[in-house]
Amino acid sequence: MRSFVALCLRQRWAVVGLALLFVALAVRMLGEARFDAFPEFAPPRVEIQTEAPGLSSAEVEALVTMPLEASLAGTPGITALRSKSVLGLSSILLLFPSGTDLLKARALVQERVTRAAPSLPMVARAPVLLSPLSSTSRILKIGMWSASLSQTELSDLARWKVRPALMSVPGVANVAVWGERRRRLEVRADPDRLVANGIDLSRLVAAARDALSPRPGGLVDLPTTRLPVVQTAMIRDASELRAVPLATLRRGALTIGDVAEVEESYATPIGDALVTKGRGVLLIVEKQPGASTLDVTAGVDAAIERLRPGLADVEIDPTIFRPAGFIRRALDNLGHAMGIGCAFVIAVLFVFLWNARTALISVLAIPLSLLSAAFVLTALGWTIDTMVIAGLVIALGEVVDDAIIDVE
Incomplete structure (x- = not known):
């Protein structure tokens, strides 16, 4: 060690040059670092959800969840299979060992889901594999409310305008809408009027379904060309649906x-959402595994700012839940701790040694040590989370002690 220190002292300008080069490289790499509130502690998992409107929880369990479980139970590599059946919805969660290739696991699960789908009841929709989510997936809760728009109109805005814009942000896995009121046209048959006009219920159902379902019009062959027939008179509101003919009398x-x-x-709504000003719509933004919380949050904020001019009658609050704030506060605390440590080092060394150069060496050792730790973590592909930052703050005391003792 003594000879190494002597070599560094003889080649001091080379040491300074290498230190400056390392600082530039570390700062550049930190720009690509991933930041998160907590580490990825959950094992790889795949979740399948199946909607079955109108079925009770017991019917969902018997007709949807159990057939899917029977097909998925033999999936290679699974360590646990959990399911949940609620009114109109089946959810199955498969857990895999740490280190499992998630894309391969999803392919195996999709193969078995496709095999089991034909055995589900007609009322059930196709099973859906949810996007891969981080273990701490929720990175933002965004509240929306309006004094002039109804809950249905607000839901349409959230579903068709805001959600697609947020889904286009890199790193966003899913945007769930809570408190949504999905618009639909309801047809309530009157039995007396059906009997009086000689129309059965199945004919009414078929007419309403055909009116709301786009159908191909076929082709018209001309001597020199072929023209497609396109249906353009789509039903837009209740008055147009009322005018659809059933029979000619x-x-x-x-x-x-x-x-x-x-x-x-x-x-029929599954739940409701209460935001700052009362009832509204709550958007839950979930991120993909490995995505940086700070980068995804910044991208979502930018997307919201681009949407604001077109949402003049809607209030948007993206600050209800923001883990990015925890991370920035932790980084600020680390900076404050480093500043306090540098100040103490300068005071101790200058007061007891009366040498400005020794104080400068110790002060430079502190940020270089922290940059070295962050550089290694980023190079290994690890995420810098609040626990890592807390460890760096604790290690700062040892760094300060070494800086003083080694120089002395």
Whole structure:
């Protein structure tokens, strides 16, 4: 060690040059570092959700969850299989050992889900594999409310305008909308009017379904070309659906509105959302595994600012839940601790040794040590989280002690 120190003293300008080069390299690499509130502590997992509108929890368990579980139970590599059945929704979670290739695991699960899908009841929709999520997936909760828009109109804005913009941000895995009221047209048949006009319920259901479902119009062959027939008269509101004909009678066309009540409504809500000003819509932004919380949060904030001019009647609050604030506060605390440590080193060395150069050497050793630790963590592909930052703050005391003792 003594000979190494002597060599460094003889080649001091080379040491200074290498230190400056290392600082430049470390600062550049820190720009690519990933920051998160907590480390990835959950094992690789794959979640499958299946919607079954109208089925009770017991029916979902018996008709949807159990057939899928039977097909997924033999998936290679799974360590645990958990399921949850609620009103109209089945959720199955498969856990894999740490280090498992998630893409390969998802491919194996998708293969078995595809095999089991035909055995599900007709009312059940196709099973969906959710996007891969971080163990601490929620990085933002964004509240939306409006004094002039209804809950249904606000839900349409969140679903068709805000959510697609946020999903386009790199690192965002999913944006869930809580308190949503999905618009729909409701047809309530009147049994007396059906009987009076000789129309059965199945005919009414078929007419309403055909009116709301886009269908191909076929082709028209001409001598020199072929023209497609395109349906453009799509149903947009309740009045247009009321005018859809069911049958032709002597007095004229019998429409859906003659035998049923048609009105605009919304699907049965699963839950509700209360934001700052009362009832509204809450957007839950979830990030992908390995994505930097700070980068994803900055991207979401930028997307919201681009949307604001087109949402003049809507209030948006992106500060309800922001783990990025915890991370920035931890980084600020680390900077403050480093500043206090440098000040103490300068005071102790200058007062007791009366040598400005020794104080300068010790002061430079502190940030170089922290940069070295951050450089190694980033080079190894690790995420810098609040626990790592807390460890660096604790280690700062040892760095300060070494800086004083070694120089002395």
